[in-house]
Each structure stands twice: as C-alpha cells, then as structure tokens.
Amino acid sequence: MKVQVVIAFVTMVLASPLLAQQGDASRGERDFRVCAPCHSLEPDRNMTGPSLAGLWGRKAGSLPSFERYSDALKSSGIIWDDRSLDGWLTDPERMVPDNEMPFNGIKDARERGDLLAFLKEATKPGAAPQQNAQAQTGGMGGMGGMMRGGNDTNLKNLEPARQVKAITYCHDSYRVTTANGKTRHFWERNLRFMTDSSRDGPQSGVPAIMPAGMLGDRAAVIFAAPEEITKMIEQSC
Ligand code: HEC
The missing domain is CATH 1.10.760.10 (Cytochrome c-like domain)
Incomplete structure (x- = not known):
C-alpha cells in the first residue's frame, strides 16, 4: 500500500x-x-x-x-x-x-x-x-x-453617455454630467477616480465614466492624466 x-x-x-x-x-x-x-x-x-x-x-x-x-x-x-x-x-x-x-x-x-x-x-x-x-x-x-477583462476597452470615441462633461462636488456627493446631457448623483465613497495614460486611455479633457461593482451604484471616472482630476471637479451646491 x-x-x-x-x-x-x-x-x-x-x-x-x-x-x-x-x-x-x-x-x-x-x-x-x-x-x-x-x-x-x-x-x-x-x-x-x-x-x-x-x-x-x-x-x-x-x-x-x-x-x-x-x-x-x-x-x-x-x-x-x-x-x-x-x-x-x-x-x-x-x-x-x-x-x-x-x-x-x-x-x-x-x-x-x-x-x-x-x-x-x-x-x-x-x-x-x-x-x-x-x-x-x-x-x-x-x-x-x-x-480581455474589460481593462482594455479603448476609452477614446466612447458613446456620449460615457463621456464626462462636468463633475460637481457638494457635501458628500458628486454629480456627474455626461455628453448626452444626463446627470447622475453618486455618494462620494462610490465614485472612483482613475487615470489611463496608455493609448487606450481617454482623450485629454474628456474623461470616461464606466460602471463599477455589481449593484449599479458605483462608477469609475477615468482621466487621461492625474492633473485633470482636481481641475475638472467643481465645488458647487
Ligand atoms: C490579479 C492579477 C493577476 C492574476 C489573476 C494573475 N497574475 Fe500573474 N502576475 C501578476 C502580477 C502583479 C505579477 C508581478 C508579480 C511580482 O512582481 O511579484 C505577475 C507575474 C506573473 C508572471 C511572471 C512574469 C515575469 O515577467 O516575470 C507570470 C509567468 C504570471 N504572472 C503568470 C500568470 C498566469 C499564467 C496566471 C493565471 C493562471 C496569472 N499570472 C494570474 C498579476 C496576476
């Protein structure tokens, strides 16, 4: 044995x-x-x-x-x-x-x-x-x-609903307006800010918003460069 x-x-x-x-x-x-x-x-x-x-x-x-x-x-x-x-x-x-x-x-x-x-x-x-x-x-x-993991979607030339036009911040909330004219609210802990400087990243000044997580309450905004992040977020209530 x-x-x-x-x-x-x-x-x-x-x-x-x-x-x-x-x-x-x-x-x-x-x-x-x-x-x-x-x-x-x-x-x-x-x-x-x-x-x-x-x-x-x-x-x-x-x-x-x-x-x-x-x-x-x-x-x-x-x-x-x-x-x-x-x-x-x-x-x-x-x-x-x-x-x-x-x-x-x-x-x-x-x-x-x-x-x-x-x-x-x-x-x-x-x-x-x-x-x-x-x-x-x-x-x-x-x-x-x-x-391909969804990690390498090309973020240039996305549909208007994914192109971020404006972000405002008030108390504990972000409001994100996209190129199709819609605005969505996010609790501040549910919105992530990321960068993608590769050739698949977004165009400078046109960050992309992508759904994140399973519940539909989270998203990631992906910028072309870190310095764009604070420039884009406007404090306004
Ligand atoms: C969650 C992410 C992740 C997953 C899943 C993953 N890896 Fe990795 N892999 C890494 C990271 C990060 C490193 C670098 C590790 C380090 O430097 O210590 C690495 C390193 C390696 C390396 C060494 C490459 C080199 O250049 O020396 C090999 C080979 C590798 N992974 C193969 C695989 C294979 C095959 C699988 C699937 C069975 C796999 N990995 C799953 C993240 C991952």
Whole structure:
C-alpha cells in the first residue's frame, strides 16, 4: 500500500514537467480566463501584471516596460520554462515568497499542463496578433470580451453617455454630467477616480465614466492624466 502511494507520488512529480508538452492547449485557452484580467499576450501590453508575450526563456521580473515588479521576483534568479512555470502556477508564494501576484495557484496538475501547453504557443513571438483577432471576433468560445477583462476597452470615441462633461462636488456627493446631457448623483465613497495614460486611455479633457461593482451604484471616472482630476471637479451646491 505504502509503496503504491510512493510510486503514485513519484509518477506525479516526474510527470508534471512533461505535462506542458502533453497538455491540451484548447482546454488551456479556457483556463487562461483566470489570468486574462491581469495578463495580456500582446507584447508590452501591461495591465495589473506584465505582458506574457515572449515568456519562455525570459528572466523573471525582467520585462523593461513593466514598472511594478516586486523586488522578490526581480531578484529570484528564475528563468521561465516548463518546469519553473509549473512551480510558479502551483503556488506562487511558496516559489517566490513576498511576490506581488495576487493569485493562490492552481492545484490541479492537469489544468496547469493544459494552461502551459496553451501559453507556450500563445506567447511565442508573432503569436499575439492572431490571438487578438480571435478574441475580437469572439473566436474564444464567446469569451473574448470577458477574457480581455474589460481593462482594455479603448476609452477614446466612447458613446456620449460615457463621456464626462462636468463633475460637481457638494457635501458628500458628486454629480456627474455626461455628453448626452444626463446627470447622475453618486455618494462620494462610490465614485472612483482613475487615470489611463496608455493609448487606450481617454482623450485629454474628456474623461470616461464606466460602471463599477455589481449593484449599479458605483462608477469609475477615468482621466487621461492625474492633473485633470482636481481641475475638472467643481465645488458647487
Ligand atoms: C490579479 C492579477 C493577476 C492574476 C489573476 C494573475 N497574475 Fe500573474 N502576475 C501578476 C502580477 C502583479 C505579477 C508581478 C508579480 C511580482 O512582481 O511579484 C505577475 C507575474 C506573473 C508572471 C511572471 C512574469 C515575469 O515577467 O516575470 C507570470 C509567468 C504570471 N504572472 C503568470 C500568470 C498566469 C499564467 C496566471 C493565471 C493562471 C496569472 N499570472 C494570474 C498579476 C496576476
């Protein structure tokens, strides 16, 4: 009995690095849904986490365009390959204590194998454009929009209901007027102010308002630059 358990364990350990080759990439593409809100596959398109384009063979924490790496990841000395990625995805905190990826890991070895099989292809140089074409036409089983996390909607040329014309502040409330002439009230703790300076960010002077949260009482106003925030908010009751 004991011997069987040991054999099963050894088989699992030995098999896991191989799973990247053996995994099912189309199942892995679906598994990537949990990563997609934070990671893009397009070169240098960084979100909460760094772009994963060109990941295999890259030194951990070394993408020059990503400015938010933890010291822990930068000094880990890891080179990303089948084996190190399998360890990272099993339990990031155990592999690199104090890293800043808010993710608990995937305990299922088959799921990691599938995900790595997908990532290995999708992160190869030149693989990304096809990926996106697929995502935009809904080729990823209709998950395209959701997979892209809503983080990278282009905020230029939004419909008038999403273009902010004026914001006033009174006591504990904001009033937000949009380009379609409508005004909405928000309790001050329910409105968030953000910036997006990337090419997908709003036009300067035309912040975007986007719904946030599940209840419909919250929203985020996204500006092109931080200095626009106080300039736009007028104290008036
Ligand atoms: C909530 C956001 C979030 C989720 C979800 C997430 N990550 Fe991350 N990821 C990050 C952040 C932030 C970092 C940088 C961590 C650091 O510097 O310590 C990171 C780092 C990484 C790195 C190292 C990249 C490099 O350049 O060294 C890899 C690989 C990675 N993530 C893969 C994944 C995969 C695969 C998934 C899905 C199973 C995933 N991540 C889920 C935010 C996330």
